[in-house]
Amino acid sequence: MAAIELRNVRKAFGTVEVIGNVNLSIEDGAFVIFVGPSGSGKSTLLRLVAGLEDATAGQILIDGTDVTQLGPAERQLSMVFQSYALYPTKTVRQNMSFGLEVARLPKADIRTRVDAVADILKIGEYLDRKPRALSGGQRQRVAIGRAIVREPVAFLFDEPLSNLDAALRVEMRIEIAKLHQRLGATMIYVTHDQVEAMTLADRIVVLDRGSIQQVGTPMELYQRPANLFVAQFIGSPKMNVLAVRPDGSALVFADGRRADLGVSFPPRLAHVGFRPEEVQLLSIGQGHLQGKVEVVERLGSDTFAHVGLGELGIITARMPGNVLSISPGQPVGLGLSGNQLHQFSRDGSRLS
Amino acid sequence: MSIVGKNASSAKFRRNRWLLTGLLSLYFIYTFMPLFYVITAATKSNQDLFSTFGLWFAEDFSLWENLATLFTIQDGIFLKWMANTAYYSSVSAVGAALFSTLAGYAFAKYRFFGKKLMFALVLGAVMIPQTALVIPMFLMLSSMGLTNTSLAVILPSLVFPPGVFLMWAYIDDAISNELIEAGRMDGAGEVHIFSSIAFRMLMPGFATVLILAFVASWNNYFLPLVMLNKPDMFPITVGLAQLYSTAISGTGGVLLFTVVMTGALVSIVPVIAAFLIMQRFWQGGLGAGGVKA
Amino acid sequence: MTERQLKTRPRNRVIVNKKIAPYLFLAPFALLFVAFLIVPLIYAADISLYKKAMVGGVKFVGADNYIKAFADPKFWEGIGVLFKFAFLQIPIMIGTALLFALILDSGVLWAKAFFRISFFIPYAVPAVIATLIWSYLYGPAYGPIGQTARLLGFEAPDFVSQEWILGSIVNIAQWQFMGYNMIIYFAALQAIPGDLEEASVVDGASAFTFATRIKLPMIVPTIIVTVVFSIIGSLQLFTEPFLIQNMARSVINSNFTPNIYAYNLTFVAQQPNYAAAISFLLGGVIAVVSYVFMLATNQRIDR
Numbered sequence: 001m002a003a004i005e006l007r008n009v010r011k012a013f014g015t016v017e018v019i020g021n022v023n024l025s026i027e028d029g030a031f032v033i034f035v036g037p038s039g040s041g042k043s044t045l046l047r048l049v050a051g052l053e054d055a056t057a058g059q060i061l062i063d064g065t066d067v068t069q070l071g072p073a074e075r076q077l078s079m080v081f082q083s084y085a086l087y088p089t090k091t092v093r094q095n096m097s098f099g100l101e102v103a104r105l106p107k108a109d110i111r112t113r114v115d116a117v118a119d120i121l122k123i124g125e126y127l128d129r130k131p132r133a134l135s136g137g138q139r140q141r142v143a144i145g146r147a148i149v150r151e152p153v154a155f156l157f158d159e160p161l162s163n164l165d166a167a168l169r170v171e172m173r174i175e176i177a178k179l180h181q182r183l184g185a186t187m188i189y190v191t192h193d194q195v196e197a198m199t200l201a202d203r204i205v206v207l208d209r210g211s212i213q214q215v216g217t218p219m220e221l222y223q224r225p226a227n228l229f230v231a232q233f234i235g236s237p238k239m240n241v242l243a244v245r246p247d248g249s250a251l252v253f254a255d256g257r258r259a260d261l262g263v264s265f266p267p268r269l270a271h272v273g274f275r276p277e278e279v280q281l282l283s284i285g286q287g288h289l290q291g292k293v294e295v296v297e298r299l300g301s302d303t304f305a306h307v308g309l310g311e312l313g314i315i316t317a318r319m320p321g322n323v324l325s326i327s328p329g330q331p332v333g334l335g336l337s338g339n340q341l342h343q344f345s346r347d348g349s350r351l352s
Numbered sequence: 353m354s355i356v357g358k359n360a361s362s363a364k365f366r367r368n369r370w371l372l373t374g375l376l377s378l379y380f381i382y383t384f385m386p387l388f389y390v391i392t393a394a395t396k397s398n399q400d401l402f403s404t405f406g407l408w409f410a411e412d413f414s415l416w417e418n419l420a421t422l423f424t425i426q427d428g429i430f431l432k433w434m435a436n437t438a439y440y441s442s443v444s445a446v447g448a449a450l451f452s453t454l455a456g457y458a459f460a461k462y463r464f465f466g467k468k469l470m471f472a473l474v475l476g477a478v479m480i481p482q483t484a485l486v487i488p489m490f491l492m493l494s495s496m497g498l499t500n501t502s503l504a505v506i507l508p509s510l511v512f513p514p515g516v517f518l519m520w521a522y523i524d525d526a527i528s529n530e531l532i533e534a535g536r537m538d539g540a541g542e543v544h545i546f547s548s549i550a551f552r553m554l555m556p557g558f559a560t561v562l563i564l565a566f567v568a569s570w571n572n573y574f575l576p577l578v579m580l581n582k583p584d585m586f587p588i589t590v591g592l593a594q595l596y597s598t599a600i601s602g603t604g605g606v607l608l609f610t611v612v613m614t615g616a617l618v619s620i621v622p623v624i625a626a627f628l629i630m631q632r633f634w635q636g637g638l639g640a641g642g643v644k645a
Numbered sequence: 646m647t648e649r650q651l652k653t654r655p656r657n658r659v660i661v662n663k664k665i666a667p668y669l670f671l672a673p674f675a676l677l678f679v680a681f682l683i684v685p686l687i688y689a690a691d692i693s694l695y696k697k698a699m700v701g702g703v704k705f706v707g708a709d710n711y712i713k714a715f716a717d718p719k720f721w722e723g724i725g726v727l728f729k730f731a732f733l734q735i736p737i738m739i740g741t742a743l744l745f746a747l748i749l750d751s752g753v754l755w756a757k758a759f760f761r762i763s764f765f766i767p768y769a770v771p772a773v774i775a776t777l778i779w780s781y782l783y784g785p786a787y788g789p790i791g792q793t794a795r796l797l798g799f800e801a802p803d804f805v806s807q808e809w810i811l812g813s814i815v816n817i818a819q820w821q822f823m824g825y826n827m828i829i830y831f832a833a834l835q836a837i838p839g840d841l842e843e844a845s846v847v848d849g850a851s852a853f854t855f856a857t858r859i860k861l862p863m864i865v866p867t868i869i870v871t872v873v874f875s876i877i878g879s880l881q882l883f884t885e886p887f888l889i890q891n892m893a894r895s896v897i898n899s900n901f902t903p904n905i906y907a908y909n910l911t912f913v914a915q916q917p918n919y920a921a922a923i924s925f926l927l928g929g930v931i932a933v934v935s936y937v938f939m940l941a942t943n944q945r946i947d948r
Contacts, residue, residue, distance in 0.1 A: 052537075071536070071662065072533075072539075073538065073539025074539075079533070083531075099540075102544065373756065380763055380764070383766070383820065386767075386820065387778075402786065402787040406781075406788060455674035464668065476932075478874070479928065481903075482881055483924040484921070487921065488686070491917055492685060541661050541662075542663055543666070570771060573771070573884045574883055589771050589773040596888070613781065616777055623769045624769050627765070627768075
């Protein structure tokens, strides 16, 4: 298995810089997820690791060896593509064997390996079929199987589940998690789906506009987002953010409203954030801010209340279970906890 | 295609269907009439050709005599022309399709220096009038003593810019970048990826270009007209045109009029048959270029 | 799993990397392209600057041939014929091809596949043979068109007369190429997703409205490309008039179209230098016309 390290990696297409000076080290056996909105450079970063794109500057190391100049296969990585990229004219077996044939492994070895992997992924019965005769989920398994047979030092996944329907996506997500436990291999996984990121990753790398915003475990990102971007990207529904000015132990909101929270705030504070479960819905007149419930969403397990605060916009509150006592149009008070507030400066970075 | 909202039983739909089928049938008569004329003309004696109604058969059925004449005039030169045509067209078509495919693949699937310029050159090439190319080519080849050879007809036909354009469009759609990258991840070299993964996937496009290049070469009149002056080197087009001018100038005798039509019939029947058999290819492939455009 | 089995394997085949590969794939075509396109063009450009002298070979005359061609009424007559031909032939052919493609695509008729295939068949007939067949059909005495007219009690016009010749050539081109364009439009129409049609039905559009207001605009880019190719093709007119010349010497002279003019200049008048200038000038006209057309249509789309 392999540890992967990126040093000062840059990538530009012509004059457009898509990756700007990325430094990252990935531990051996880790499951790392690159997450970010479209255009954040997450796929490009993965393709740089794969060797499918040449870095404009910087170094990529696998187990301490500089592989920046090596081609994709020489880096001994396997990749699972978004479209699966199965060779349509080859059977499943031929698809899985192709890389080994290129590497000129003995025929018998190839057979054994393919059979063993097919067994793990339960695709043994499809080995003689062409990809077009398979369902989406089966194709996905074949794509993963093709990656596994090569016994790579690390696996790369480029949004592998985005072409599957919701139910199958959850199922394959669990499969991939099991596979990681079983193989113990380093895996780098790109997705725009933060639920996938939270559930699968040991560590998440959040990217935006070609640079790393934060690297950390899912819980670190959730609990201590390094900046406003991460705060609002991780978590669903999004974190509520309000622009504020500190005034001693009180906050002055954009529309002049004032709330005394009884804790002292740093002078550089410009935004406060709180997750939907970090705000309390109270009777009108109580708490720190007054508003009106505009929409109530009932999921059974949770109830979301979207509360209008006039000029300040709408904030979302989450309550466990089905809370029958709230309804649209109802005036409510909101209770915040001064200690739990995420505090951000004017430039969006976290103030601890 | 769905036919939502087209109620097949409605009176309006039925009326329109009669109307449109009728309209296309009229055009079909127009399309078919010349072909039918070739058939009737080829079955007539030269005398009947001028004295009987053109769009029906004469009482005497002279097809066999006409065929016999066709294949025996000038020591069976027509057979030679057919062989020449088959040779020029098939070699040109295979070569043109192969080179177009390779070039189209490069344009569709790689970023490289000079790509835009080269692609513009290839597209611009279709605007060059034949005379601007063929006449200087003739002057050059004749100074090298290469006129009157099959190479003089075949080599220029290997350059088939529309084929490059069509293959570019086809490959861009049919082969995803991810597929090629999967090949790279599997360790295959670029040539290996092309030969063992891509080529089989682009067969429908290849077949279309093959057909188009074949037609272009078999259709070509100007190039062999200029390059060849030995009758036994002629393709059918040049040969038949020559037979026709001798017929009309009266030097070859009136007999030749039916022979020209018999020759036309004999030469288009196999090509039309091939078109009918291969329709799956040209129907699919021609679309690719059109849709892309 | 921990050993690096793949890396240790010796590589003894040549691996072409992706920087070199495109040039390798392009090489055969590029080589022939240079040899049979670029070089002849340069050669033609070169000889167009010379002139056969009365005594002793050729002499350099610079742009003289072009100046002469510019003032040559025979060249401009030919260009005039081409323009008349293109203005007549292209709208008729594109119009019918579009109409038939829309009808076939609408599905409101019987025997769709039959019409689609039979209309395309003339494309397999070489221009030479098509012209031969039609010139028989045009024959005043023995041609079936004339015969039929006489049967109905009137005289068919002389199809190869000064007045009719252009129409007769337009007809041959229409017969040969309508189906080819129709197939291309049909494929483009078929590529339009079906849910668009459902949406327009929901919006209450008739099949006719849908075809003309929604489908037609969607294939405009395809139409533009086919028109450009038709312009290029028509302006190179050679084979049809060259063969019909046999039966209409008085109508089709040695400079009927610029291509015929260049051919005759080279092989009859022995003036390849001047012919080269004529060909280049024709190429220039083709490029300008195609470019102007593309410019005009592009602006329309952007609006």
